[in-house]
Amino acid sequence: PYVPQPDPVRGAAVKAADRAHVFHSWSAQELIDPLAVAGARGSYFWDYEGRRYLDFTSGLVFTNIGYQHPKVVAAIQEQAASLTTFAPAFAIEARSEAARRIAERTPGDLDKIFFTNGGAEAVENAVRMARVHTKRPKVLSAYRSYHGATAAAINLTGDPRRWANDQGSAGTVHFWAPFLYRTAFYAANEAEECERALQHLADTIAYEGPSTIAAIVLESVPGTAGIMVPPVGYLRGVRELCDQYGIVFVLDEVMAGFGRTGRWFAAEHFDVVPDLLTFAKGVNSGYVPLGGVAIGGRIADTFARTPYPGGLTYSGHPLACAAAVATIDVMEEEGIVEGAERLGREVVEPALRDLAARHPSVGEVRGLGMFWALELVRDRETREPLTPYNASGEAAAPMAAFAAEAKKHGLWPFVNMNRTHVVPPLNVTEAELKEGFAALDAALGVADGFVG
Numbered sequence: 001p002y003v004p005q006p007d008p009v010r011g012a013a014v015k016a017a018d019r020a021h022v023f024h025s026w027s028a029q030e031l032i033d034p035l036a037v038a039g040a041r042g043s044y045f046w047d048y049e050g051r052r053y054l055d056f057t058s059g060l061v062f063t064n065i066g067y068q069h070p071k072v073v074a075a076i077q078e079q080a081a082s083l084t085t086f087a088p089a090f091a092i093e094a095r096s097e098a099a100r101r102i103a104e105r106t107p108g109d110l111d112k113i114f115f116t117n118g119g120a121e122a123v124e125n126a127v128r129m130a131r132v133h134t135k136r137p138k139v140l141s142a143y144r145s146y147h148g149a150t151a152a153a154i155n156l157t158g159d160p161r162r163w164a165n166d167q168g169s170a171g172t173v174h175f176w177a178p179f180l181y182r183t184a185f186y187a188a189n190e191a192e193e194c195e196r197a198l199q200h201l202a203d204t205i206a207y208e209g210p211s212t213i214a215a216i217v218l219e220s221v222p223g224t225a226g227i228m229v230p231p232v233g234y235l236r237g238v239r240e241l242c243d244q245y246g247i248v249f250v251l252d253e254v255m256a257g258f259g260r261t262g263r264w265f266a267a268e269h270f271d272v273v274p275d276l277l278t279f280a281k282g283v284n285s286g287y288v289p290l291g292g293v294a295i296g297g298r299i300a301d302t303f304a305r306t307p308y309p310g311g312l313t314y315s316g317h318p319l320a321c322a323a324a325v326a327t328i329d330v331m332e333e334e335g336i337v338e339g340a341e342r343l344g345r346e347v348v349e350p351a352l353r354d355l356a357a358r359h360p361s362v363g364e365v366r367g368l369g370m371f372w373a374l375e376l377v378r379d380r381e382t383r384e385p386l387t388p389y390n391a392s393g394e395a396a397a398p399m400a401a402f403a404a405e406a407k408k409h410g411l412w413p414f415v416n417m418n419r420t421h422v423v424p425p426l427n428v429t430e431a432e433l434k435e436g437f438a439a440l441d442a443a444l445g446v447a448d449g450f451v452g
């Protein structure tokens, strides 16, 4: 098996150059201490000291088939050898094959694919398509959401990272989406939460003026903000409101798409077809940057004889598309989507419920497929978060102690605010999961120390 040779001297050099010259995302540059990574395979990565970590984060929830899958690596190498790059205006086999595979798996009539380099650009372009299609200015999105860090995407984002970036962009309106555990509607159960959230959205539309609204942008299952599976009927209700007022429904599946929820797209769980669907991350397991917008018939028609006013130099880059073709084929051949559904239901959910039963710091377990969150609290009754929310979104002492303990046990956990998300590669093995849960058990023991 693959194990990189420990090489602390090289690790120190990598780290020194990083600290001198790499400017990291979302960070105060002098307050961070990035781990130098020597290599990765499957569900694991190694540091230069020879320590191994089980990756319960899938990078940033993108390595859906794990690190260095040999078939995808080979496909990238073959594409590099034959045609590394080519401008977007040409028909290139890797690009057309990737588009065909994606269109075949997206729901309904989402049959045309506009390629971008990542999720935020996908959201930007979906918003542009909706505005041109409807000739309307406003876009509605939810609090407790993440849509990316470019101009329109960060303004749609409903988390504190927006505040410092907000241009006060005209035409972005936020509303509350359903989330029973921290209900904005004083609802007592999922049905009530769903009904009141839909009424609130209908009211928001009415007061903003239906004829001024181009799009409603929603994550199918909001991910970064806490993996909040919407109640049955919510997304269908949003679809009906969009139909009623001629509003474009943009479903952001950048994180939830490509198998993460145990379906190719989470839209399938809710029996809903948006007008535009954004994707990235899992489309090629993040091996080469790629994202895109899957476009439904009505919007495709708008641009059938009128030029689309947008484009990117690297739209549909052959290396990224070759990686997507190989990734989708691997997912099909290895039954990875069905596997994620089964492992999630039979192994992950019972294990997390067992941890919750034994650890008073766990306030709620929620998720589906290979997409789970544990919400950590000081008090189960009041639901006070283990880490108080703060403007910079930094994890304060209790969450840092939780993460440090997990790492000591060989687990790299996803931590955001007062939550840990369990989002391993979709093809993680049962044995690897058990190892991860044992480490989580120890780390939650540390979190329990902050309860009360």
Ligand code: PLP
Pocket: 060, 117, 118, 119, 120, 121, 123, 146, 147, 148, 149, 219, 223, 224, 252, 253, 254, 255, 256, 280, 281, 291
């Ligand atoms: N939309 C969603 C739902 C996401 O989760 C993310 C990233 O986490 C984005 C958009 C932005 O994607 P990117 O970071 O590739 O620009």
